[in-house]
Amino acid sequence: xxxxxxxxxxxxxxxxxxxxxxxxxxxxxxxxxxxxxxxxxxxxxxxxxxxxxxxxxxxxxxxxxxxxxxxxxxxxxxxxxxxxxxxxxxxx
Amino acid sequence: xxxxxxxxxxxxxxxxxxxxxxxxxxxxxxxxxxxxxxxxxxxxxxxxxxxxxxxxxxxxxxxxxxxxxxxxxxxxxxxxxxxxxxxxxxxxxxxxxxxxxxxxxxxxxxxxxxxxxxxxxxxxxxxxxxxxxxxxxxxxxxxxxxxxxxxxxxxxxxxxxxxxxxxxxxxxxxxxxxxxxxxxxxxxxxxxxxxxxxxxxxxxxxxxxxxxxxxxxxxxxxx
Numbered sequence: 001x002x003x004x005x006x007x008x009x010x011x012x013x014x015x016x017x018x019x020x021x022x023x024x025x026x027x028x029x030x031x032x033x034x035x036x037x038x039x040x041x042x043x044x045x046x047x048x049x050x051x052x053x054x055x056x057x058x059x060x061x062x063x064x065x066x067x068x069x070x071x072x073x074x075x076x077x078x079x080x081x082x083x084x085x086x087x088x089x090x091x092x
Numbered sequence: 093x094x095x096x097x098x099x100x101x102x103x104x105x106x107x108x109x110x111x112x113x114x115x116x117x118x119x120x121x122x123x124x125x126x127x128x129x130x131x132x133x134x135x136x137x138x139x140x141x142x143x144x145x146x147x148x149x150x151x152x153x154x155x156x157x158x159x160x161x162x163x164x165x166x167x168x169x170x171x172x173x174x175x176x177x178x179x180x181x182x183x184x185x186x187x188x189x190x191x192x193x194x195x196x197x198x199x200x201x202x203x204x205x206x207x208x209x210x211x212x213x214x215x216x217x218x219x220x221x222x223x224x225x226x227x228x229x230x231x232x233x234x235x236x237x238x239x240x241x242x243x244x245x246x247x248x249x250x251x252x253x254x255x256x257x258x259x260x261x262x263x264x265x266x267x268x269x270x271x272x273x274x275x276x277x278x279x280x281x282x283x284x285x286x287x288x289x290x291x292x293x294x295x296x297x298x299x300x301x302x303x304x305x306x307x308x309x310x311x312x313x314x315x
Contacts, residue, residue, distance in 0.1 A: 001223050004216035004295075012290035070289050071231035076220075 002080030005073050013068040018077065021061065026084055036084035043078035128193040135182055136194065144198040149260035156203025156305070161252045162195035165276075174276040203305040205256040214298065221299030224292055232287040237296065240280070245300055255303035262297035 006026070009017040018035070022028050026036035035043065049055035050066035069077075124132065132142060136154075140146045144154030154162065168174035169183035170191070186194070209215065225245070228236040237254070241247050245255035254262065268274035269285035285293075 001216075001220040001295075004213075004220050007216070008213055010289070010291045012294070068289075070229070070292070072229045073289070073291075075231070076223075 001073065002076035002078070005069075005077045006080055010068060010073070015065050015068050016061075018081075025087070026081055027087070035081045037086055038078075038081055040075075040078040040082040043081055044074050047074045047078070124193045124197045128190055128197070131186075131190060131194065132197065136198075139178070140198070143201040145201075145204055146258065149258040151258075152261045153204060153257050154198035155201035156256070157199055157253050158247050158249060158251070159195045159199035160249050161247065162199055163191055164250075166191040166194060168276050174274070203253070203256050205303060205305050206259070206301045208302040209298070217295045218299045218302060219295075220292070221295030221297065224288075224296045225299055229287065229292070234284050234287050235280075237300075244306065245303055246306070254300045256305055257300060259294075259297040259301040262300055263293050266293045266297070 005015075006018045009015040009020075018026065021032055022035050023032075026034065028034035046055060047062075047066045047069060048071075050059055050062040051069070053059075053063065055062075066074075123129070136142075139148070139151040140154050144157070146153045146155075165174065166183050166186060169176060169179040170186055172180055183191075209218065224234070225237045228234040228239075238245065240251055241254050242251075245253065247253035265274060266281075266285045266288065267290075269278050269281040270288070272282065274281075288296075
C-alpha cells in the first residue's frame with residue numbers, strides 16, 4: 001500500500017506521488033528532505049503534525065497532502081520509506 | 093456449501109442433457125419454468141446477461157450470487173425500499189414465485205471473474221485492496237471484509253458474494269453506502285464506507301473483481 005501511494009499518490013484526492021517532490025528514490029533534493037530510511041514513526045508523526053496544522057513549517061504542499069491521507073495510508077507510506085535501502089555511495 | 097452442490101448438480105444435469113437435477117437442496121432447478129424463462133430472456137438478459145454475467149460494469153453480475161440475497165434484493169426493489177430507477181420498475185410486477193425462481197436461476201449460474209490487471213500500478217492497487225480485505229483498517233475501526241463476506245469473498249446465505257463482481261459496481265455501492273443513498277443492508281456497511289477513502293474502495297473493488305471463481309478450486313468446504 002505504501003509503495004502505491006509513494007509512486008502514484010492518491011489520484012482521487014489530488015494527492016501527488018511522493019516521488020514527484022521527494023525523488024524517485026526518496027532521497028529528496030537540495031531543499032526537500034530525504035525520506036528513504038527515515039524512522040517509520042517519525043514520518044507518521046510529522047504527517048500527523050502536518051495534518052493537524054501543528055507543524056507549520058514546510059507545509060505549503062504537505063498540509064494539503066496530509067489532510068487527504070488516511071492514517072492507514074500514512075502508516076503504509078512510512079513503513080515503505082523506512083525500508084528503502086541506502087544507496088552505495090552518497091548522492092548529490 | 094450449497095453452491096458447490098448446485099454447481100455439481102448443474103454440471104451433472106447438463107452433462108446428461110437432461111432436465112431438473114435431483115433436488116438435493118430446496119429448489120435446485122436447472123431450467124426455470126417457462127414464464128420465468130420469458131422474463132429472463134426478455135428483460136433480465138438485456139442488462140445482466142442470460143447467465144448473469146453482465147458484460148457492462150454498470151449492472152451487477154448475478155452469476156453465482158447467493159440465492160437468499162438475490163431474493164431479498166428483488167423483494168426490496170419490488171417494494172421500492174431499495175431504490176433504483178431501473179430495478180424498481182423491472183421488479184414491480186414480479187410475483188413471489190417468480191422472484192424465487194429468478195434468484196434460484198442466477199444463483200446457480202457459474203460464477204465469473206475478471207482478468208487480473210498487469211500494469212505495475214494496478215498490481216499495487218490490488219495489493220492495497222487485498223490488505224483491506226484481509227485486515228481492514230485498524231486505525232479507523234474498519235473490520236476486515238472477509239470477516240463477514242468470507243475468506244474467499246463468497247459471502248454467506250444472507251451476505252452477498254463479492255468475488256468476481258464488477259469493480260465499478262462495487263465502488264458505486266460503496267459510494268452509495270457512504271452517501272446514505274443506499275439504505276438497505278447498511279447497518280454495518282454505512283459505517284465502513286464512511287471511513288473508507290475512495291482510493292481504498294477502488295483497491296478493494298479491483299481485488300474482489302479479480303478473485304478467481306471456485307470452479308477451479310479443489311476443496312468445497314472452505315468458507
